[in-house]
Amino acid sequence: MDASSPRSRRQVLTALAGAGSFALLAACSPPPSSSPAASSSGSAGAATSAEEAGGMDALVKAAKAEGQLNVIALPPDWANYGEMISAFSAKYGIKVNSATPDGSSQDEINAVNQLKGTSRAPDVLDIGMSVALANTSLFAPYKTATWADIPDAQKEPSGLWVQDYGGYMSVGYDSSKFPEVKAVSDLTAAAFKNSVALNGDPTQANAALNGVVMASLANGGSLDDVSEGVEFFKGLKGSGNFIPVQATSATVKSGETPVVFDWDYLAAANAKEVPTWKVFVPADATLGGYYAQAINKQAPNPAAARLWQEFLYSDEGQNTYLKGGARPVRMDAMTTAGTVDATAAAALPPVTGTPVFLSEDQATKAKAALASTWAGAIG
Amino acid sequence: MSAEVVPGVAPLVAGAATAPAAPGLRRRATRRRQVLRVVLLVLFAAFFAVPLLALVEFSTRGAGGIGGSRSFAGWQQIVDYPDLVGAILSSLELAVLTSVLSLALLVPTMVWIRLRVPQLSRLVEFLCLLPLTIPAIVLVVGWAPIYLWINYFTPRAHQSSPLALTFAYIVLVLPYSYRTIDAGLAAIDVRTLSEAARSLGASWGTVLLRVIVPNIGPALLNAAVLSVALVLGEFTVASLLNYVNVQVAMNNLSQQNSSVAYAVATASLAAVFLLLFLLSLASRRRTRGSSS
C-alpha cells in the first residue's frame, strides 16, 4: 500500500513507459490508404482540367460513379450555398454530405488532416485567403473550363486555389429599431447601446478581422494601420454599445444582436429572420474580400470534387452566388458576355466608394497588431 | 473532537428508546424545517426553470416577436430533419455502448484489485481521476493521431459512424463510474463473498456475475445513468474529432433554423430526464438511516 515502495515505483515507471511507447506509436501517422475511389475514377481523379479527364462527359460519368461529394463549412445561408448544393445534387444525382457548417477555414484544414484517408475527408474547400496561401501543399491543381474569365490576381497560376465569390464588409442592422446608418461613426450614438456585435473575434475569424479593418478605414486609419479600428471598438465597448456575444442567426432573430459587422452577402440570411434588416457599406471604407476554392489532394471523391468546381464556375453556379448577394469572381466577364443574372445584380447593395482589398502583407501586419492589442482593448 | 464521541455513543443509544426531550419543540422545529424546505425548493425550481422556459418561448415564437402569436412550426418541423433523427439514434447507441463497455472494463478490474492486488488500488484511483484533471479540449488534441489510426482500421462503410467515439467516451466517464462503483464495492464485503463462493466451487466468472454484480446493482445503475447523461450531453470531443453526434447535429441545425434547433434541444432535455427518472424507478432504494 506504500506508494513509495520500490514495487509501486516500478509499477508507475512501467505504466509511464507503456504510455510513452503508445504515444510514440500513435504519433506516427498511419500509412496512406490507397483510396479505391481514386483508382476507379481513373484519369478523372487526377486531372488538372476537364480535357485531361477526357472531356466534360467523361468527368460527369466518373463523378456519378463516385456518387458522393463531401463539403465542409458551407452554411446554407452563406452566399446561397443551400441552393448551390441542392442544384448540383439535382443536376447530377450526386449526394452532397455537408459537414460542420459553422467551421472556420482552419477547421476545414484540420478536418482534411484529421480525416485523411477516410471516406469522410472533405473533397473541396471554401476558405479564406490566408489559410489558402498557408496550405497549398494540401491542394490539387485544377483549371475549370471558364479559367480564362478569372482575373490573374484572383487565382493561383496552376489552379491550386481560385477565388470564387466575395463581398464587401458592411454594417447590417435592424432598420425597425434604429434610424438609417449613414456612417460607421453613427454607431457610437447612445441609441446603439448594447447593440453592436462582430461576427467572431478578429484574432480568430476572417470576417471579424475585416470588420475591424473596415472600421479602421472609416475612422481615419489605413489598410496598413488597424489601430484606429481597435480604438473605435474600444470606444464602443467603453460606452456600452458593444456586446461580445457571438452573433448567430438565433441572436439576430431574438434581437440580442441587432447590429452586426459582417460581409454584405450574409445580410440575406439575416433578412430571413428579421425582414427589416438593412445593409450599409461605407463609401469611404469599401473593403472587399474574396474567398478561395480548392480541391483536397487526397479527396475521397476526386471526380465529383472536380465536377463541383466546374459547376461553381459555370454561369449557373456564379449566378447562384449572385442571387445570394455575393459577387461572383467571373462577374465582369459575365456582365460583358451578357450571361449575368440582371435582376440579382441590380439587387446587390449599392457600393459607391472605390473598393480596396487587403494584400497578404497588410493582412499579416493587421493580424500581428490585433494579436497584441485586441484582447487588451476589448477585455 | 465531538466526532470521536459519537461512535461511542451510538451503540448506547441504538437500543434505547429515542423519545425526544420536548415533543412540542420538536414538532415546531419540524414544521419550520418543512416550510424552509418548500421555500428553498421553489427558489431552486424557479432558477432552473427560467432559462428552459426562455428556450421554449424562443422556439415557439411566431412572426410577431416576443409579444406576438405562438407558432409551433419549430416543433412540428423536427421530423423534417432526418439527419437529426439519425444523430439522436447514434447518440443513444453510443450511450449504451459506452456505459456497458466502461462497466465491463471497470468492474472486473476493481474487483480483481480489491481481492488480489491492493497495492495497485492507488494507481487505479489516480488513473481514474486523471480525465477530470485533463480538460476535454486538451485530450482531443492528443486523441487526434490515435483516431487517425482508428479511422485507418475502420472499414470504409462505417467510417462516418460516431460509435468510434466510444473509446474516447469511456475515458471521459471513468472518474464518475469509478467513484460510484468504488462506493458500491466498499459497502459490501467483497473478500468474504468471493471466498465463500470460491470455496463452494464457483469459477471467477460466476463469482463476478452471480455474486458480486447483483450486490452492487444500485451502484452499477448509478454509474450507467451518469455515463448516459455524459454521452448525450457531450459536444466538444465529437465536434473536434469531426463526428456527428446529437449535440453536433443540433449545433449544425441551429445555423439553419434556430427555432427547430432549440425545440430539439428542449425536447432532448425532457427525454433524457424521463429516461433517467424511469431508470431510477428500476433501482432498489436502501432506506435512509439503516446501518448496513
Added chain:
Amino acid sequence: MSPRRVTGGRLAWLGSLPFLAYVGLFLLAPTVIVAVGAFTDVANRPTLANIRVLGQRTVLDSFVDSIALSAASAVIGAVLGAVLAWVVVTGNPDGVLRRAATAVCGVLAQFGGVTLAFAFIASIGNQGLLTLALDQVGPRLSTGWLYELPGLVLVYSYFQIPLMVLVFLPALDGVRPQWREAAETLGGSSWQYFRHVAVPLLTPAFLGALLLLFANAFAAYATAAALISQGAIIAPLQIRTALTSEVLLGQANAGKAIALGMILVVAVAMTLYALVQRRSARWLR
C-alpha cells in the same frame, strides 16, 4: 487467517492489464502527445518557444481569469448545491421528489455549450424574457454583465449546482439520524449538532466535491465560447484560438503548451482532491 495467499503472486497484476492497457493507450498516450507537442515546433524540432507563449500577458491573464471563474462558480455551486442536496435528502428516500431531483440534476449537470448560453441570452440577455418582463414593472436591469466574467459565473452555476447535488447526496446519505438523536439526547441544540457533528463529518466530502467542481469549471469551454466570443478571456478559449483560428495560423503547438499549463493547474487541485477523498471515505465507513 486462511493459509491460502490473500493477495496474488507476482503475476496477479496481469489481471488488471486490460484496464491498464486501455488507459495507457487512450488516456496517458494522448497526454504524452500533448506534453511532447508543447515542446516541439511545426517541423517537430524541439523548442521552448511554445512555453514562452505561456508568459505572455494575455495568456497569463486568461489563466488568472480561468482560476477566478472556476473558484467562484465552484464555491457558489458547492454551497447552493449542498443546500439543495439537504432539501432533497431530508425527504422520502423512495419518493418522487428524490427521484425527480436526481434525474433533473443528472440532466442539467451535463447541460452546457451553445444551448445553455443561448438559454441565458434568451432569458436575461438584452432582449431576454426576464429582462423584458421586468421592464414592465420596474427599471431596466443592466444586462451587460451577462457577457463578462460575472455572467459566466452565473451561467456556470447552472450546471455546477446539479453536479454538486449528484456528488454530495451520497455523503449526506451517510449521515445517520442516530447521531442527531444522540446529540439531542445529550442535550445539544440543532446548531450544536450542526457545528460539532455534521460539519466535521461532511467537510471532507464537501471539500472533495468543491475541488471536483473547480476542475469541471476550469475545463468547460463551449459555453464561454458562445457567450464571450471576444478576447479569449479564459484558458480553454486561448487553446481554441491556437487550434482553430483562421487568422493567426500555425499556433497549434502553442495551444499544446497552454494545455500543459492547464493540466498543471488542475493537477494541483486534483491532488488535493485525492487526498481529501481518502479522508472522507474513512469517516463514512
